[in-house]
Amino acid sequence: MMQQRSQVRRAQLYGPVVSALVGGVVAAYAVAESRVDDFSFSDDGLTSVVITPQWAGATAAVVAAVGVALLHRWARGGLATVFAAAGALAIALPAFVLISAQISVTLNAIGAGAFLAAAAFPTKGHRGAQIALALGVTTTTLYFGATDLWRDRVARWSLTVPGDSYPVPSTVPVWILLAATLLVGVVAAVARPNQETDDVDTRLATLGVVLPLAFTALYVWLGSTPTSHGSWMTAVVIAVAVTVALAWRLSPHDGRFILVGLAVSAVTVSTTHFSSDWTWAMPAGAAALALGVIVGWKRPIPQLGLGLLAMTALSGLSDSALTTVAYVIVLPLSLGLVVTSSLPVAVGAVSSGAVSPFTLTLFSVSATFVEPAAQEFGWSNGPLVEHGPVTVNTPIPLAVLAATATIVAAMTTIHLKRDRPAVVT
Structure with missing residues (x-):
């Protein structure tokens, strides 16, 4: 009997961690x-907006923020399971129905937001689960390019012959979605600790909706x-x-x-490019991430993590081996340290902060178009075969300096806003 209780307790302790990590990824x-591969060439009114990475990220973030608020208010594990199933279905739908690239961006984002809300549900007050959720989202966003090493990406075209849509497959393989949905749904259904009904923090819910929409407006207007x-x-x-x-x-x-999410968004101003010679980069990066998590867990020092993020962004000025070492x-290391040092917080803050790198694309996308030469392109009908060491693509120095200044601004604001002991007179 005691062994059975121990197994149940272990499942309650580690289940939300695994579920949050899988859901975030x-x-x-x-x-x-x-x-879509041609979003930067589209110029057709509203269509040119709803196929951008900015729109995809903002839509997912808004759905996640609303979903987290609803689940937090009603505290129903069964409802979270429904969110996970509905989100997975929306993501997988192109595998069963012919859906064009233009439509799939929004449909997929809605599904991703609902799935993220379900994965966030059991993380309330659970530091390990919140860390897993935040790192799952941020590391996947920052190092998404590494997936090209073991899969052939399917082209996604929005510009087609009039009347001829270009259907696309599911972004996530159906069998992976099914396994992830079972995991997230079961953990959410049996979640018990810290799930009492509570009033929703309207300020946090508002931020989760307003920020992505504001970033999208800025992207359309200026970025x-x-x-x-x-x-x-x-x-x-x-x-x-x-x-x-x-x-x-x-x-x-x-x-x-x-x-912290703002700072992580800024560091995406330079992107890591993995090619065939990657054997040292992946293990080294994983070890550095684990070290940052361990240090942040034992001794929370978010300011050090933010300082390392600023140094990483600033290294883009050198555009050399130093930049590669910094980003790999x-x-x-700094990501694991700053995320672990800053949790736990309210579930809405975790989800909204973690998704910042794909809701604020002024650094990761727009910065690449600031330099006129970056907008030049050409056609090739040959296969792209890349060999060589891991590299980092950097934008113009102005963008690097702006990203560094953004991280410093975030670090300064955190310092000014920190909890201060009461003064006894």
């Missing part, structure tokens, strides 16, 4: 995989096809100001994690 992968460095910089300044203003209204811990080793 699946949701983030679905969003990243839905990116989608920047005609000058000034327009892109204006968009970045406004995005940082809005994030800081909304995070400031939250509790110190919740606001801190939102600002220092970035996962």
Whole structure:
């Protein structure tokens, strides 16, 4: 009998961790995989917006924020299971029905947001599960390019012959979705600890909806096809100001994690490119991430993690081996450290902060278009075979400096907003 109780207790302790990690990875992968290859060439009114990575990320984030608020308010594990099943069905639908690339971006994002909300449900007050959720989302987003090493990506085209749509497959293989849904659904259904009905923090729910929409508006207005460095910089300044203003209204811990998400978004200004010679990079990065998690768990020091993130972003100025080392080793170390040091917080803050790297694409997408030469392209009908060491693609120095300044702004705001002991007079 005692052995059976021990097994149940172990399942309650580690089940949410595994579920959160799997749910975060699946949701983030679905969003990243839905990116169409020709979104930057589309210029057809609303269509040119709803096929962008910005739209995909923002839609998933809004659905997740609303879903988390509803599940938090009603505290029903069965409802979370329904969210997981509905989200998985939306993601998998293109595997059974012919759906064009233009439509699939939005449909897939809605499914990813619902699935993420279900995975976040059992993480309330569970530090290990919240860390797993946040790292699952952020690491998948930051290192999505590494998946090209073991799978052939299917082309996704939005621009087609009039009247001839281009159908696309499911972003996540159906068998993986089925296994993930069973895991997330079962864990959510049996979740008990810290799931009492509670009032929803309206400020946090509002932030989860307003921030992605604000970022999308900035992307459309100033960031989608920047005609000058000034327009892109204006968009970045406004995005940082809005994030800081909304995070400031939250509790110190919740606001801190939102600002951590902002900092992680900024470091995506340079992207890691994995080619055939990757054997040292993956184990080294994984070991660095694990080290950061261990240190952050035992001694929370978020400011050190943010400082390392700033150094990583700034290394893009050198565009050399130093940059590669920073993004392969220092970035996962700092990511594990800053995320682990900043949790636990409210579930809404975890989900909204973790998805920031794919809701704020001014750094990861728009920065690549600031330089006119980056918009040049050509056609090739030959297979792309790449060999060589892992590399880091860096934008113009202005973008690197803006990203570094964004991380410093987030770090400074966290310092000013930290809990202060009461003064006894």
